[in-house]
Amino acid sequence: MAAKPRSLRWAVVALLVLGLTLAYQQLDLGRWLTLDQLKASRDALQQFYNSDPVWTLAVFFGVYVLATAVSFPGASVLTLAGGAIFGLGIGLLVVSFASSLGALLAFWMARTLLRDTVERRFGTFLAPINAGLAKDGVFYLLTLRLVPVFPFWLINLTMGLTQIGARPFYIVSQIGMLAGTAVYVNAGTQLAAIESTADILSPPLLGSLVLLGAFPLVAKWAVSALQQRKLYARWRKPRRFDRNMVVIGAGAGGLVSAYIAAAVKAKVTLVEGHKMGGDCLNYGCVPSKALIRSAKAVKQVRQAGAFGVRGAQATVDFAAVMQRVHDVVRDIEPHDSVERYTAMGVEVLQGHARITSPWSVEVTLADGQPQTLTTRNIVIAAGASPFVPPIPGLKEAGFLTSDTVWGLTTLPRRLVVLGGGPIGSELAQCFARLGSEVTQVEMAPRTMAREDPEVSERVMASLRADGVRILTGHQAVRVEVVAGEKRLIVRHRDQEQAVPFDELLCAVGRSPRVTGYGLEELGIPLTARKTIETNAYLQTLYPNIYAVGDVAGPFQFTHTAAHQAWYAAVNALFGRFKRFKADYSVIPWATFTDPEVARVGLSETEAREQGVPFEVTKYGIEDLDRAIADGTAHGFVKVLTVPGKDKILGVTIVGEHAGDLLAEYVLAMKHGLGLDKILGTIHTYPTLSEANKYAAGEWKRAHAPQRVLAWVERFHAWERA
Ligand SMILES: Cc1cc2nc3c(=O)[nH]c(=O)nc-3n(C[C@H](O)[C@H](O)[C@H](O)COP(=O)(O)OP(=O)(O)OC[C@H]3O[C@@H](n4cnc5c(N)ncnc54)[C@H](O)[C@@H]3O)c2cc1C
Numbered sequence: 017m018a019a020k021p022r023s024l025r026w027a028v029v030a031l032l033v034l035g036l037t038l039a040y041q042q043l044d045l046g047r048w049l050t051l052d053q054l055k056a057s058r059d060a061l062q063q064f065y066n067s068d069p070v071w072t073l074a075v076f077f078g079v080y081v082l083a084t085a086v087s088f089p090g091a092s093v094l095t096l097a098g099g100a101i102f103g104l105g106i107g108l109l110v111v112s113f114a115s116s117l118g119a120l121l122a123f124w125m126a127r128t129l130l131r132d133t134v135e136r137r138f139g140t141f142l143a144p145i146n147a148g149l150a151k152d153g154v155f156y157l158l159t160l161r162l163v164p165v166f167p168f169w170l171i172n173l174t175m176g177l178t179q180i181g182a183r184p185f186y187i188v189s190q191i192g193m194l195a196g197t198a199v200y201v202n203a204g205t206q207l208a209a210i211e212s213t214a215d216i217l218s219p220p221l222l223g224s225l226v227l228l229g230a231f232p233l234v235a236k237w238a239v240s241a242l243q244q245r246k247l248y249a250r251w252r253k254p255r256r257f258d259r260n261m262v263v264i265g266a267g268a269g270g271l272v273s274a275y276i277a278a279a280v281k282a283k284v285t286l287v288e289g290h291k292m293g294g295d296c297l298n299y300g301c302v303p304s305k306a307l308i309r310s311a312k313a314v315k316q317v318r319q320a321g322a323f324g325v326r327g328a329q330a331t332v333d334f335a336a337v338m339q340r341v342h343d344v345v346r347d348i349e350p351h352d353s354v355e356r357y358t359a360m361g362v363e364v365l366q367g368h369a370r371i372t373s374p375w376s377v378e379v380t381l382a383d384g385q386p387q388t389l390t391t392r393n394i395v396i397a398a399g400a401s402p403f404v405p406p407i408p409g410l411k412e413a414g415f416l417t418s419d420t421v422w423g424l425t426t427l428p429r430r431l432v433v434l435g436g437g438p439i440g441s442e443l444a445q446c447f448a449r450l451g452s453e454v455t456q457v458e459m460a461p462r463t464m465a466r467e468d469p470e471v472s473e474r475v476m477a478s479l480r481a482d483g484v485r486i487l488t489g490h491q492a493v494r495v496e497v498v499a500g501e502k503r504l505i506v507r508h509r510d511q512e513q514a515v516p517f518d519e520l521l522c523a524v525g526r527s528p529r530v531t532g533y534g535l536e537e538l539g540i541p542l543t544a545r546k547t548i549e550t551n552a553y554l555q556t557l558y559p560n561i562y563a564v565g566d567v568a569g570p571f572q573f574t575h576t577a578a579h580q581a582w583y584a585a586v587n588a589l590f591g592r593f594k595r596f597k598a599d600y601s602v603i604p605w606a607t608f609t610d611p612e613v614a615r616v617g618l619s620e621t622e623a624r625e626q627g628v629p630f631e632v633t634k635y636g637i638e639d640l641d642r643a644i645a646d647g648t649a650h651g652f653v654k655v656l657t658v659p660g661k662d663k664i665l666g667v668t669i670v671g672e673h674a675g676d677l678l679a680e681y682v683l684a685m686k687h688g689l690g691l692d693k694i695l696g697t698i699h700t701y702p703t704l705s706e707a708n709k710y711a712a713g714e715w716k717r718a719h720a721p722q723r724v725l726a727w728v729e730r731f732h733a734w735e736r737a
Contacts, residue, residue, distance in 0.1 A: 049083075049090030054097050055207055061101045076101065077114045084118020085125070087169035091115070092200060099204020107201040108194075115197060116190040119172045123185055126176025134177050136629055146179040153180045154188055155236050161192025168193075247558065251373040259283045259391040261588055262377045264369040264533065267294020268574040269397030269565025271352055272581035278361035282589050285389055286362050287369040287379050293352035294399050295566070296574040297345060299419050304442055306344035308608050310337040311449035315482070315610070322647060332450050334427035341422060371396075371534030374558045393560045393588035396548060397577065398533065400526035400566035405434075409495035413502045416521045418443075428452050428519035432504050434492055436463030438607035440523035441475060445609050447521075448483045455485045455515050457506055462488055464607065467668065468619045474651070474670050475609050482610075487515075495520070528567045545569055552597035554584040562588055573605055602685045606675030611651045614678035617666030617685055618656055630656040630665055633691075633718065635711035637671045642702035648672035653711040655681070655691065662690030662715060673704055680708045691715045 065072040080094050095115070098107035135142060149156070157175065160166045175185055261277045263270045266288035277284035291298045313330075320328035350356060354364045367381040371394060379387045402417035404410070416424070418439060429452065433444040436458030448454040456463065456479070462472040463479075463486060476486055490506040496514070497503070503514040528547045535542075540556050541549045547569035554562045562584035565577030583598040604616040623630045635653045643649040651671025657664055667681040684694060695712035699705050 049088075049093045051093060051096070054093055054100065058100050058207055061097065065101050072101070073106075073110060077110055080111065080114035081118040081121065084115055084169070084172075085121035087122055087173065091168055095197060095200040096204035096207065099201035100207045101204075104198075104202055104205050107204060108198055111201055112190060112194060112197050115168075115193055116186060119168070119189050119193075120182065120186045122169060122172035123176040123182065126173040127182075131177050136627070142178070149178050149180050152236070153178070154184050155233055157185065157188045158192045159233055161189055162195060244559065248374060251375070254375055254390040257375065257390045257392045259285050259363075259389055261285075261393045261395060261585070262287065262369070262389050262391040263395045263397060264371075264377065265289075265294060265397035265399055265565070265567075266292045266352065266357075266364070267397060267399045267565060267577065268296050269399070269567075269577035269581045269584075270294070270395070271357070272578040273395045273397060273562075273564060273585045274357060274362045275360060276582060276585035277589060278357075280589060281361075284362055285365060285391070286357060287365045287367060287377065289366075289368040292354060292357075292364075293349065294397075295418075297348060297352055299422060301574055302345050302348055303341045303422050304418075304439070304446075305608060306341040307337070307446050308442060308610075310340060311446040312610065314449045314451075319647070332427065334450060335425050337450065338422070338425060369533060371538060371561070374538065374560055393562065395581070395584050395588060396535075396556070396561065396563040396567055397565045397581070398529040398567045400528045400572060402522060403525045403527040404522050405492070405524055407492050407494060409497075410520070410522075413495040413497055413520070416519055418523065418526075421521055424519070428517075430517045430519075431455070432457060432515055432517040432520040433523060434504075434520060435523035435525070436460065436465065436486075436488065437523065437525065438464070438609075440521075441479065441607065441609050443521060443523060444484050445479050445482055448479070453485075454483065455487060455517070457490050457492055457504065457515070458486070458488045459491050460488065464613065466619075467613055467615065468621050468654075471613055471619075471668060471670055474611060475607075475613060478609065478611060526566065526572060528569065530567065543569070553587045553591070553595050554580055554598055555587070560588070570600075571603060571605075573603075575605075576600075576603060579603075602682060604678055604682045606678065608675065611671045612669075612674035614669045614674035615667065616678055616682050617664065619666060619668055620654070620656065623656055623665060628665065629659050631659050631715075631718075632656055633711055633715040635707060635714050637704075637707055640704065640707050640710065642704050642706065643672065645702065646672065646704075653677070653707050655711050655715065657691065657715065660719070662692045662712075662719075663688075664690065669707075671704075671707070677705055677708060680705065 061072075076098065080091075080098075083094060084091060095111050098111040101107070102110060157171070157180065160171050260282035261273070261284045263274045263277075263284065263286045266274075266286050270286055270288070271293070274284050274286040288294075293302075294300075296302060314332060317328045317330035320326075354366070357364050365379050365381065365387065367379040367387070370378045370380070372378045372388070374394070375390055375392065377389045377391065377394060379389065381387055402419055404415070404417065421443070427450055428447070431444075431447050431452040431454045433440050433447070433454060433456045436456060440456060440458075441463055444454050444456040462469060462476065464472045464475050467475075476488075480486060487506060487508070490508045490513075493505045493507045493512065495502065495504055501516050502518070502520070503516050504520060506513050506515060528542075528545075530542055530546060530548060535548065538558065538561075540558070540561070543549045548556055548563040548567055550556055550563050550568050554564055554568065556563050564580035564584045566572045568580065580598055583596050587595045602616060604614065606612055606614040618626070618628060618630070620630070620632060622628075633655045637643050637651040637653070638649045640649065643651075648671065651669070651674065653671075654668045655664060656666040664681060664685050667678065667685075669677050669681075671677075680694065684690070691712040694708055695716055697709065699709045
């Protein structure tokens with residue numbers, strides 16, 4: 017339905033352009049837009065003007081606007097004519113407005129006719145260009161306008177395809193073209209002296225205009241240099257620095273930043289106020305995956321009958337489960353230990369770090385002694401901590417978070433899990449499998465809301481099968497203690513309900529750690545999501561202070577913290593030679609519920625929201641030989657591709673080992689490999705990884721060239737005859 021107005025728009029403009037082109041050819045208008053013709057007609061034109069100035073001005077203005085709007089050649093001759101007929105003052109005035117208005121119309125036509133199509137096709141490619149234009153577009157446009165060697169019509173049309181606003185486009189065009197227009201109009205006043213339009217821009221004049229064109233960018237650079245000077249002016253810069261880099265926080269982001277700095281022989285100090293390894297090792301990925309493994313073992317024992325194993329019974333020794341969790345953490349600890357990093361050449365200090373100036377960090381060591389470090393660069397990798405919502409009565413009743421849940425030694429009989437995100441869903445399923453009566457409370461209409469609805473459905477069904485009571489669309493209102501029993505009061509469609517519990521686990525998100533270590537004093541701004549504001553190079557307000565990981569966002573994963581760390585460390589140490597923008601084009605993640613959910617790139621919901629055209633190919637794992645043999649024949653591989661092409665836009669996998677299976681698609685997306693390449697790759701039989709190949713096969717089947725196949729069928733029939 018939407019195609020009609022668009023095709024109508026196309027038809028109208030196409031007719032207009034066609035009509036004008038024909039008129040241009042038939043009336044041989046090009047003849048009038050030559051220097052010789054202008055010279056020959058100058059006296060006549062001036063006479064017209066003298067006899068009827070208003071009419072001449074109006075016609076000239078109209079012709080100029082129209083010629084510019086449809087990007088006809090000859091704008092320079094028309095501009096000369098403006099000077100020749102009206103003189104410098106009026107000529108400049110009329111040409112300046114006519115050219116800007118014509119440019120605006122050309123811009124508008126390109127925008128109306130082509131922008132949607134271009135955005136649909138090249139949206140991902142255009143996104144950074146549009147982001148750059150949104151920030152500095154006015155400066156770039158001004159430069160392009162000031163230097164008249166950039167084709168006027170091309171700028172109009174190209175800008176129409178971007179996101180730059182029509183109003184700034186018009187204003188900047190009017191101002192930016194003024195100098196060049198003045199040169200041409202002035203030349204028009206001395207028409208007799210000009211042999212060709214090329215004469216107008218003599219090398220020195222062109223040079224001056226180029227210098228003028230460079231001015232906005234130079235001015236912008238100077239303003240930013242001045243701003244930086246002002247920013248740093250209130251701090252005393254040390255004469256020399258003890259270190260090249262100080263890293264605050266020894267989680268994934270901090271460890272990798274320090275590792276890279278040491279690997280390239282920089283002097284680096286890593287400061288950790290609590291436990292080496294940060295959240296991931298101590299409170300996050302590692303203990304949660306260890307707990308998931310125990311919970312899975314319980315499930316497997318319970319399902320043993322289905323595999324012909326009789327008499328298997330699971331009795332959960334929760335203290336032993338938690339002991340195993342701690343043992344796993346202890347076994348992995350050496351990877352992130354002080355000893356390992358010291359051996360790599362990193363100076364590790366255990367204490368609380370506080371940034372006292374852009375070049376100094378004060379560390380309160382474990383024994384209470386302060387130590388001041390001077391450094392050329394600082395990397396903040398302070399992580400995030402569990403967010404606790406302000407629910408009345410919650411604090412008084414007591415609650416667990418991902419920081420404290422690992423301290424449990426007895427299994428809660430009744431557990432409320434507040435939050436339906438990945439952490440809440442993983443832990444709710446674990447505790448249910450281990451034997452708790454779990455109620456998961458989520459305000460949104462579904463859990464795992466970041467994924468497509470069908471993914472949420474699968475995960476919720478699986479959790480329910482494990483005994484989790486899921487209350488979606490329920491808001492936690494308050495916590496009460498009645499006759500010694502703790503109750504969470506939840507509200508659903510204006511009805512309140514009490515959920516009794518022994519423990520309540522708060523898993524409603526994690527807040528970046530942004531207070532108490534100097535950000536406020538330095539005035540380092542935060543984003544709306546309360547992460548530290550950084551640019552694409554991960555620099556904060558102070559270009560020598562970087563932020564990575566959970567504290568910087570936009571993702572809260574161990575692998576993204578490590579990924580950002582590379583950029584921050586390299587930019588900090590070598591940025592004066594070459595800087596790199598953090599690349600977020602292919603970011604995978606997984607939620608380790610059973611079934612696992614793994615994703616890279618766009619989901620269907622996101623593609624729709626962003627207006628990205630896509631095709632969906634789905635392969636059901638019910639069909640996969642290995643999954644059938646393993647008793648895990650459920651889930652799917654869903655691939656989004658560019659319509660008619662095998663280019664992958666996004667993949668969601670739901671099923672056993674989805675997190676591992678995803679790696680093949682991450683590699684493909686990162687290196688621009690399409691589904692054809694995956695299909696053409698040998699996958700070992702029988703493995704779960706064949707699901708990836710079969711998904712590619714589904715795509716291929718749907719795109720089989722039916723006409724060619726019909727001919728091939730005829731060929732075979734002919735061979736048989
Ligand atoms: C239950 C749970 C499960 C998770 N599962 C996964 C998963 O499966 N996969 C995944 O990718 N991610 C997972 N995550 C997320 C992952 O743990 C984080 O994204 C990751 O730890 C972020 O690393 P980071 O370096 O930014 O911060 P952190 O690991 O939080 O490290 C920050 C460190 O900075 C220290 N610090 C802060 N301020 C100071 C200061 N002023 N002075 C000195 N030291 C300071 C802190 O003590 C901390 O050790 C999980 C998280 C949780 C809670």
